[in-house]
Amino acid sequence: MSKNYEMRPLATATLAALLFIASSGCAGFRRASESDIEYWERRAREHGARSVLNLGHTAAELEEITRLQADILFPILRRHLRGHEKVVLDFGSGPGRFTPGLAAVVGGRAIGVDPIQSLLDLAPRAPGVEYKRIENGRIPLADRSVDVVWISLVLGTITEQSALRQSVAEVERVLRDGGLLFLVENTAERRDKRHFEFRPVEFYASIFPSIPMIQHVGDYYDFGERISVMVGRKMGGPASADKGP
Numbered sequence: 119m120s121k122n123y124e125m126r127p128l129a130t131a132t133l134a135a136l137l138f139i140a141s142s143g144c145a146g147f148r149r150a151s152e153s154d155i156e157y158w159e160r161r162a163r164e165h166g167a168r169s170v171l172n173l174g175h176t177a178a179e180l181e182e183i184t185r186l187q188a189d190i191l192f193p194i195l196r197r198h199l200r201g202h203e204k205v206v207l208d209f210g211s212g213p214g215r216f217t218p219g220l221a222a223v224v225g226g227r228a229i230g231v232d233p234i235q236s237l238l239d240l241a242p243r244a245p246g247v248e249y250k251r252i253e254n255g256r257i258p259l260a261d262r263s264v265d266v267v268w269i270s271l272v273l274g275t276i277t278e279q280s281a282l283r284q285s286v287a288e289v290e291r292v293l294r295d296g297g298l299l300f301l302v303e304n305t306a307e308r309r310d311k312r313h314f315e316f317r318p319v320e321f322y323a324s325i326f327p328s329i330p331m332i333q334h335v336g337d338y339y340d341f342g343e344r345i346s347v348m349v350g351r352k353m354g355g356p357a358s359a360d361k362g363p
């Protein structure tokens with residue numbers, strides 16, 4: 119395991135050190151001529167499942183890093199479930215590091231979606247788990263068909279503003295009224311990279327028109343960069359859904 123990788127329990131907002139992500143210290147950088155998607159296609163081709171990590175990590179670390187992240191994030195997710203959720207969308211699932219675990223957390227189904235087919239091809243098959251490709255920015259699911267949307271370090275990689283707006287609209291479209299958004303993003307105060315934007319919690323809290331009350335519920339740190347966990351509920355749905363995340 120990398121010397122840079124340290125983790126403590128996520129009990130307060132002072133959590134220290136996890137690992138990962140595609141945002142910090144990556145060896146791969148987007149070329150000026152590449153779109154976001156072209157960049158991810160190349161990155162996936164060159165690095166396989168490891169492409170979703172900070173490329174300072176070795177492929178051998180992927181499993182342990184994923185387990186450590188799940189140990190931080192799944193308990194937070196569980197605390198925000200209401201017990202009736204059956205379908206989770208893993209938006210930007212990449213090689214499905216969390217998708218089977220998400221199905222297990224809700225005791226139902228998880229659907230991983232990503233625009234990069236070669237990453238979806240690497241994803242683990244499991245009961246209750248399926249993967250679908252995002253084409254032309256569209257999530258291939260019906261309106262209001264999922265109870266929870268999980269997004270782990272995806273929106274920061276969408277640097278094109280029109281694509282970000284479309285992703286937000288698609289997430290809101292497929293999430294049922296009163297459904298839960300669980301969002302994990304790098305909110306470090308750093309200068310953006312060509313392939314990754316560092317945006318504050320306030321930015322993410324303001325971009326979902328149908329999810330107006332997004333709360334910042336925790337942080338962990340990766341190489342000193344703050345990774346923030348945010349939750350919110352889509353408006354509408356049963357009265358119980360109005361109590362907040």
Ligand SMILES: C[S@@+](CC[C@H](N)C(=O)[O-])C[C@H]1O[C@@H](n2cnc3c(N)ncnc32)[C@H](O)[C@@H]1O
Nearest residue numbers: 140158170210211212215233234270271272275
């Ligand atoms: C840092 S990786 C995170 C992958 C996965 N969520 C995880 O935590 O392992 C970013 C993912 O976002 C995907 N992605 C890039 N652009 C996207 C878009 N416009 N819509 C959905 N996913 C996108 C990439 O293909 C990649 O799988």
